[in-house]
Amino acid sequence: MTTTIGRVRPDTQPTARLRTDILGTLASEFVKIRSVRATYWTLIILIVASIGSGATYCAVEAHQWPHLTPQDHANFDPTQASVLGVALLGQFVIAVLGAQTITAEYSTGMMRTSLTVMPRRTVLYGAKAAVLAAVTLIVALSTSFASFVLGQALLAGRHAGATLSQPHVLRSVIVTAGYVAVCGVAAFGLGAILRHTAAAVAAVFVLFELIQRLAEALPHNLYTSMEKWLPGGATVGAITATTPDSQNPQLFSAWGELAVLGAYAVILVVVGAVLFRRRDA
Amino acid sequence: MIEARGLTKRYGATAAVDDLSFTIRPGMVTGFLGPNGAGKTTTMRMILGLDYPTAGMVTVNGKPYAKLASPMREVGALLDARAVHGGRSARNHLLCLARTNHISRRRVDAVLDLVGLANVAGKRSRGFSLGMSQRLGIAAALLGDPEILIFDEPVNGLDPEGIVWIRTLMRSLAAEGRTVFVSSHLISEMENTADHLIVVGRGRLLADSGMAEFIAGSSGQVVLARTPQPDALGRALNAAGATTSTGEPGIVQVRGLTEDVVADIAFANGIRLNHLAPARVSLEQAFMELTADSVDYHGQSPVDTQPAHNGSEA
Numbered sequence: 179m180t181t182t183i184g185r186v187r188p189d190t191q192p193t194a195r196l197r198t199d200i201l202g203t204l205a206s207e208f209v210k211i212r213s214v215r216a217t218y219w220t221l222i223i224l225i226v227a228s229i230g231s232g233a234t235y236c237a238v239e240a241h242q243w244p245h246l247t248p249q250d251h252a253n254f255d256p257t258q259a260s261v262l263g264v265a266l267l268g269q270f271v272i273a274v275l276g277a278q279t280i281t282a283e284y285s286t287g288m289m290r291t292s293l294t295v296m297p298r299r300t301v302l303y304g305a306k307a308a309v310l311a312a313v314t315l316i317v318a319l320s321t322s323f324a325s326f327v328l329g330q331a332l333l334a335g336r337h338a339g340a341t342l343s344q345p346h347v348l349r350s351v352i353v354t355a356g357y358v359a360v361c362g363v364a365a366f367g368l369g370a371i372l373r374h375t376a377a378a379v380a381a382v383f384v385l386f387e388l389i390q391r392l393a394e395a396l397p398h399n400l401y402t403s404m405e406k407w408l409p410g411g412a413t414v415g416a417i418t419a420t421t422p423d424s425q426n427p428q429l430f431s432a433w434g435e436l437a438v439l440g441a442y443a444v445i446l447v448v449v450g451a452v453l454f455r456r457r458d459a
Numbered sequence: 460m461i462e463a464r465g466l467t468k469r470y471g472a473t474a475a476v477d478d479l480s481f482t483i484r485p486g487m488v489t490g491f492l493g494p495n496g497a498g499k500t501t502t503m504r505m506i507l508g509l510d511y512p513t514a515g516m517v518t519v520n521g522k523p524y525a526k527l528a529s530p531m532r533e534v535g536a537l538l539d540a541r542a543v544h545g546g547r548s549a550r551n552h553l554l555c556l557a558r559t560n561h562i563s564r565r566r567v568d569a570v571l572d573l574v575g576l577a578n579v580a581g582k583r584s585r586g587f588s589l590g591m592s593q594r595l596g597i598a599a600a601l602l603g604d605p606e607i608l609i610f611d612e613p614v615n616g617l618d619p620e621g622i623v624w625i626r627t628l629m630r631s632l633a634a635e636g637r638t639v640f641v642s643s644h645l646i647s648e649m650e651n652t653a654d655h656l657i658v659v660g661r662g663r664l665l666a667d668s669g670m671a672e673f674i675a676g677s678s679g680q681v682v683l684a685r686t687p688q689p690d691a692l693g694r695a696l697n698a699a700g701a702t703t704s705t706g707e708p709g710i711v712q713v714r715g716l717t718e719d720v721v722a723d724i725a726f727a728n729g730i731r732l733n734h735l736a737p738a739r740v741s742l743e744q745a746f747m748e749l750t751a752d753s754v755d756y757h758g759q760s761p762v763d764t765q766p767a768h769n770g771s772e773a
Contacts, residue, residue, distance in 0.1 A: 195528060198561065206558035213551035214544060287542025290509055291599065294536050296559040297508045297525040458510040 260329020
């Protein structure tokens, strides 16, 4: 009986054991994420909604193009038009997947089984976050590129489209995808903290929309100076834009804003990790 | 081998598990018995490192659970059969567990065969009956061919066939020299399964003994004597320090004396005995006596809950 169990014997060396644990748990988490329909539904919704909204935006612009002023033509950012939907809609769709990666284990009770077979909690938590980040980044990149290509095709008739070789276009497409993946990871951290899907998704909404909306009520100077540190609002514009947004000089560049949001995600994931290690499962 | 020393878990002021010490040995089925809410599940969760003790410690093969090099190869556990992601197929459920400990896909299929789920391996477990879920949980516990098996109320809600299957399985696992630790709130389930009993009530250890000693030691052996002179026999035995009671007419129940001594006393007093035998105290009775003070939620008998007066109703 024993011979059929597996090829790898338990390692006794701590570093070798850690490596064995990490590889095994990554493989396990990949099986988990690919073996439930919820993953596919969420990603299909992400892809369809993102590409659909980008295409709609670009089609409408193409339709109205002759009626717009030269000033409008100059201000139009065809890259942003095609990928804005990826960021705006994708952030909330991916939040559901990110939160569920961990909250579904609590709601079903699966977490107890997972921790029984892999009691090294940091390894389990890290593997979950890593697999989620990898899957969401790959899907988000594909979606972002697809949205870009479709959007530019729709604008090509008006000669209003952009190409990847133009300045900052590639950056915009990649940073948009990165933004979606960062949202997924932030939602995962909130899921670990709150251990409840609906609560975690609501918290993502609060973080990415509500805080910025409330901050708008602050004195104008104060708000302007802190806006670049806030998620939501004009941030999505800065991330998707190919030109430094003339209306939002108070923000960081696209990479800078992505880094700010990444920092939020890291804080949430680390707080989640500390709680994950400390709390009873 | 599982060893608990002073194991304690408090939630606020209440102690779910209170200073438990015990050793679970290999080669036998150890029953973990106690009323609902006695702290059995909490104890098992602490053994598996899911909950952290407030005080004390518990080790598996001499180590805290989280330090086991390959946990699935050392311990297999079934805490709650329904605690699986219902959207995942049985095979994928087992596969994601197996991957963590580098257990092969072939072994996954082997345990699916072993528990009789091979033909539903590709089905999502959401549609499984409780019996099938239980089998899936057992399959997960057996994946790593572990030396130690921990089952929390494994026969709860099962049909008779499932109960027999699990009992037989536990017996055969113990016969192979493995450590089997199984909890239940029903002593009748233990009667034919366990070799050793650990009894808890309100988180405290009430008994830790072999099955036979547990029954024998419960309230002293009872001897039943049938005689045409019950009153005379009762007086003679009481004089010798025994407590007696009369049940059916002509039957004297004797506590505190062996049947040999009862026979001698009867002979010495010229009392005729028609029958004399030790009465087997049922395990159920022994358990009820032991845990009578530690049941958290007492039900009232239906008679007590009847309205005291019915006359006012028109």
